[in-house]
Amino acid sequence: MxxxxxxxxxxxxxxxxxxxxxxxxxxxxLYAQQDIAEKLENTAFMTGEExxxxxxxxxxxxxxxxxxxxxxxxxxxxxxxxxxxxxxAGLPAKLFTIRxxxxxxxxxxxGLPIKSIRNIHEEGYKEFDEVLFFREQNKVRNLKNQFFDxxxxxxxxxxxxxxxxxxxxxxxxxxxxxxxxxxxLDKQVLVFKIKYQKKEKVKTAFGKIDAMxxxxxxxxxxxxxxxxxxxxxxxxxxxxxxxxxSADLPIGSLKCVLISYSxxxxxxxxxx
Numbered sequence: 001m002x003x004x005x006x007x008x009x010x011x012x013x014x015x016x017x018x019x020x021x022x023x024x025x026x027x028x029x030l031y032a033q034q035d036i037a038e039k040l041e042n043t044a045f046m047t048g049e050e051x052x053x054x055x056x057x058x059x060x061x062x063x064x065x066x067x068x069x070x071x072x073x074x075x076x077x078x079x080x081x082x083x084x085x086x087x088x089a090g091l092p093a094k095l096f097t098i099r100x101x102x103x104x105x106x107x108x109x110x111g112l113p114i115k116s117i118r119n120i121h122e123e124g125y126k127e128f129d130e131v132l133f134f135r136e137q138n139k140v141r142n143l144k145n146q147f148f149d150x151x152x153x154x155x156x157x158x159x160x161x162x163x164x165x166x167x168x169x170x171x172x173x174x175x176x177x178x179x180x181x182x183x184x185l186d187k188q189v190l191v192f193k194i195k196y197q198k199k200e201k202v203k204t205a206f207g208k209i210d211a212m213x214x215x216x217x218x219x220x221x222x223x224x225x226x227x228x229x230x231x232x233x234x235x236x237x238x239x240x241x242x243x244x245x246s247a248d249l250p251i252g253s254l255k256c257v258l259i260s261y262s263x264x265x266x267x268x269x270x271x272x
Contacts, residue, residue: 042108042166042265043166043238043265043266044162044165044166044169044238044239044240044265044266045069045162045165045166045239045264045265046069046263046264046265047069047070047071047080047263048069048070048262048263049067049068049069049261049262049263049264049265050066050067050068050260050261050262050263051066051067051068051241051242051258051261052064052065052066052258052259052260052261053065053066053067053256053257053258053259054256054257054259055086055254055255055256056254056255056256056257057252057253057254061089062088062089062254063086063087063088063089063098064086064087064089065084065085065086065087065256066083066084066085066086067082067083067084067161068082068083068084069081069082069083069162070082071108072105074105077107077108078108079105079106079107079108079114080104080105080106080107080108080111080162081103081104081105082103082104082106082158082159082161082162083101083102083103083158084101084102084103084157084158085099085100085101085102086098086099086100087099087100096122096123097121097122097123098121098122098123099121099122100118100119100120100121100122101117101118101119102116102117102118102119102156102157102158103116103117103119103158104116104117104156104157104158104159106155106158106159106162106163111159111162111163111166111167112133112135112153112155112159112163113133113155113156113158113159114132114133115130115131115132115133116130116131116133116156116157116158116159116184117129117130117131118130118131118185118186128143129142129143129186130142130143131156131184133150133154133184135152138150138151138152138154140154140184142187146187148184148187148189150182150184150189151182151189153182154182154183154184154189155181155182155183155184156183156184156185157183157185160181160183164181164240165239165240169234169240173196173212174196175196175197175198176195176196176197177195177196178193178194178195178217179193179194179195179196179214180192180193181193193217194214194215194216194217194232195214195215195216195217196212196213196214197213197214197215198212198213199211199212199213199236200213200233202233202243202244204243204244204257204258205257205258205259206271206272207272209235209243209270209271210235210236210237210270211233211234211235211236211243211270212233212234212235212236213231213232213233214231214232214233214234215228215230215231215232216229216230216231228248229247229248230245230246230247230248231245231246231247232244232245232246233245235269235270235271236270237266237268237269237270237271238265238266238269239264239265239266239269239270239271241258241261241264241269241271242258243257243258244256244257244258245257
């Protein structure tokens with residue numbers, strides 16, 4: 001089948017950078033790696049939680065993504081196990097294939113990861129890697145037996161998402177507060193920043209929901225030119241569920257919306 005020049009550019013961009021939805025999704029969800037106590041109370045999520053999203057590229061339904069969290073017995077410990085899967089669906093799926101899976105094992109007590117998995121399948125490109133975290137040495141090791149120095153409290157993308165919901169989002173944020181976070185991904189230590197903007201009601205498939213709005217912080221390494229190029233809304237409750245993401249990119253606009261959920265810890269939250 002003949003591909004348009006726009007779809008070819010989109011496919012090449014995805015292959016080069018990894019599944020774009022995953023990159024943007026996690027840039028917007030996380031912040032502020034602080035020194036924490038040995039044990040943190042978890043009031044934000046519980047095992048069995050599932051979040052389902054629809055991803056749109058321009059006017060075309062471009063993909064879907066799912067986030068789940070459960071418990072796994074590893075050695076003598078019980079660990080949280082989270083899995084994020086994103087794939088191309090609809091019309092774009094006829095042009096190219098993308099199926100990315102991220103997995104994380106992190107401690108129940110403090111939310112820090114001990115193992116992360118990245119399994120990328122994008123058209124003709126495939127990549128698989130496992131990263132082990134060595135906390136006492138502040139190092140990580142990948143499947144090629146390469147070691148990398150990392151700061152204390154470094155997360156993978158999934159453990160950081162749940163850590164933020166469990167602990168960091170409980171801070172009393174003020175408008176214009178800037179929030180950095182640190183993760184290890186693809187052989188790199190990455191520091192991203194987002195800014196809390198305001199509270200507002202967001203129109204969703206579940207009605208108008210009270211939400212907290214964040215925008216991008218524009219710096220030299222940022223993929224965005226202005227703050228409004230990336231916006232994300234979280235439920236303004238103890239669940240801190242990402243409701244919607246909007247991003248303007250060189251390849252076009254990208255939107256991600258929550259379409260279904262189950263297993264929320266706080267039934268009295270904003271979602272019905």
